[in-house]
Amino acid sequence: MSKKVLFIAPRFHTNQFFLTKNLLKKKIAVAFLSIYQGGSENHKYLKPIFSKPSILVNWFIKNKKDAKIPKNRYFLRKYHLSSFRQCKRIYNEFNPDIVIIRNLRLLISIQHLIIGLILRKKIFIYSLNNYRQNIGFSRKLVANTLKLFGVKHYTPVFGDVSKPVMPNTYYIPMVMDKLVVKESILSKIYNPGIQIATVGKMVERKKLRELVESLIRIKFFDNRENKLIIISECIGEKHEQYLDTIPKKENQIIFHLNIKHEIVFKLYESSDLFILPSFNEPAGTSLVEALASGLAVVCSDTNGTKGYIDEGINGHVFKSTEDFYDLDMVLSKIMDKNLLINYGMESLRIIEENHSIDKFYDLVINNGY
Numbered sequence: 001m002s003k004k005v006l007f008i009a010p011r012f013h014t015n016q017f018f019l020t021k022n023l024l025k026k027k028i029a030v031a032f033l034s035i036y037q038g039g040s041e042n043h044k045y046l047k048p049i050f051s052k053p054s055i056l057v058n059w060f061i062k063n064k065k066d067a068k069i070p071k072n073r074y075f076l077r078k079y080h081l082s083s084f085r086q087c088k089r090i091y092n093e094f095n096p097d098i099v100i101i102r103n104l105r106l107l108i109s110i111q112h113l114i115i116g117l118i119l120r121k122k123i124f125i126y127s128l129n130n131y132r133q134n135i136g137f138s139r140k141l142v143a144n145t146l147k148l149f150g151v152k153h154y155t156p157v158f159g160d161v162s163k164p165v166m167p168n169t170y171y172i173p174m175v176m177d178k179l180v181v182k183e184s185i186l187s188k189i190y191n192p193g194i195q196i197a198t199v200g201k202m203v204e205r206k207k208l209r210e211l212v213e214s215l216i217r218i219k220f221f222d223n224r225e226n227k228l229i230i231i232s233e234c235i236g237e238k239h240e241q242y243l244d245t246i247p248k249k250e251n252q253i254i255f256h257l258n259i260k261h262e263i264v265f266k267l268y269e270s271s272d273l274f275i276l277p278s279f280n281e282p283a284g285t286s287l288v289e290a291l292a293s294g295l296a297v298v299c300s301d302t303n304g305t306k307g308y309i310d311e312g313i314n315g316h317v318f319k320s321t322e323d324f325y326d327l328d329m330v331l332s333k334i335m336d337k338n339l340l341i342n343y344g345m346e347s348l349r350i351i352e353e354n355h356s357i358d359k360f361y362d363l364v365i366n367n368g369y
Contacts, residue, residue: 003365004029006096008112010077011038012048014261015156015285019175021045022357028365031094035080035108036073039233042261049090051108054081080108087111091119098122098364104142113151123151124364128282128304130159131171143167154364157283158307170363173308174285176292176355178348179265185294185344188272189337193225197271197295199264199286200278202232202239207277207300207324209246212253214277214327220335221252229267231256231286268293272340276303277327279320292351296343298330308354314346 005023007016011034020030024045032048041048053061057080090096099116101109104125116123125146135143146153147168155166156174196215200206208230220226234243234257247253256267264286268274274290276299283304290297291308297315299306309315316334319326334340 002027002029003098004031004094004096005098005100005365006030006090006094007032007100007102008109009033009102010035010073010106010108012041012043012046013038013285014040014042014289015174015283017042017045017261018177019357019360022175022177023361023365026357026361026365029094031090031096033082033090033112035076039235039258040261040264044262051080051082052086054083057081077106080106081111082108087115091115096121098124100124100126100364103127117149117151122367123149125151125153127153127155128157129153129155129166129169130157130163130304131155131169132159132161132163132165134163135166140167143169157304159304172360172363173354174283174288174305175357175360176288176351178351179289179292180269180294180348182294182345182348184269185341185348188341188344191270191272193223193227194220194273194335194337194340195227195229195271196220196273196275197229197231197268197290198275198277199231199284200276202234202242204242205278205280206232207279208232209242210324211275211277211327212247212249214324214331216247217328218332218335220331221249224252226252228253229256229271230254231259231264231267233258265289265293268295271295272337272344273298273334275299275327275331276305277324278303281305288351288355291347292355294344294348296334296340297347298327298334300327308350310346310350314343314350 005028012032023030033051034048035051099121144167153168154170154172158171200208268290274295274297276284276287279300279302281303287297287299287305297309300320301317302320306317309317316330318330
């Protein structure tokens with residue numbers, strides 16, 4: 001009988017898409033319990049189960065005067081608990097062998113950790129904490145306590161090689177399929193100009209405005225064939241206000257707002273370079289998707305997935321400063337079509353060598369530590 005895996009997370013994030021797809025391909029039964037639906041979710045292979053709030057959560061919402069609370073994602077993430085009846089049905093009917101919990105800072109995560117321990121399930125905590133980092137006494141205590149209960153922690157974020165490995169933690173690169181063939185990368189030499197793609201919500205931390213300003217400073221748009229593709233979630237007044245602050249270039253800066261996940265892949269495929277300018281990004285899934293699309297990649301040194309860039313081989317990591325001077329310097333050096341194609345070929349090689357389902361399958365499903 002095939003094993004069954006239950007994921008618990010606030011939403012079905014894009015970094016879970018290829019993982020669940022490949023588990024299903026290997027005949028592993030998968031269920032995904034989430035609290036709400038995000039704007040970029042792709043349910044092609046798996047539709048998540050939405051957690052029904054417990055009586056306690058319903059009572060709390062009912063007694064709050066703020067009418068926006070039921071739709072507030074921060075509130076849902078922090079205070080949500082699954083109903084007892086739904087939990088009973090999931091654990092009785094689906095009966096998972098393995099429970100993978102997104103992180104332990106949420107009530108729903110603690111709830112399912114307790115249920116999993118009581119039912120003697122194999123439990124993994126999945127987080128975006130660095131595999132290598134300095135941690136304090138309290139976090140060490142939590143890590144070692146979880147180990148006593150047989151709960152293991154894994155992360156796709158490597159961290160600083162000079163720092164110690166977190167206790168009870170295993171590094172597993174994000175699972176990602178190869179999205180293009182080598183011939184499609186090589187054929188880009190015939191495309192006019194250079195096309196850059198970037199991804200990020202319309203919020204300050206994503207630094208989309210600063211990216212555009214950097215490209216203006218290095219005179220990228222002086223070549224009328226050059227284009228910047230901005231793929232973004234833009235929902236609500238705050239997002240729209242930030243959008244208004246981004247400089248516009250007719251026919252050269254092209255916005256794709258609130259588009260489906262599969263359309264994003266087509267935009268990657270037609271691009272030459274991917275830039276993720278955001279600061280303090282725990283782990284940018286879009287960068288890994290860009291690797292899988294055979295793109296040269298650039299990101300800041302505060303991005304968790306910077307470890308997937310082999311400096312000067314498939315891309316570059318720039319230093320995070322308010323003036324973005326280092327990004328200017330990096331981009332000035334790589335605006336060459338042949339160089340970007342070579343980088344893109346190396347990106348595809350990295351995906352093939354490091355991002356298959358095999359390591360996850362061995363370490364989590366087969367429990368081969």
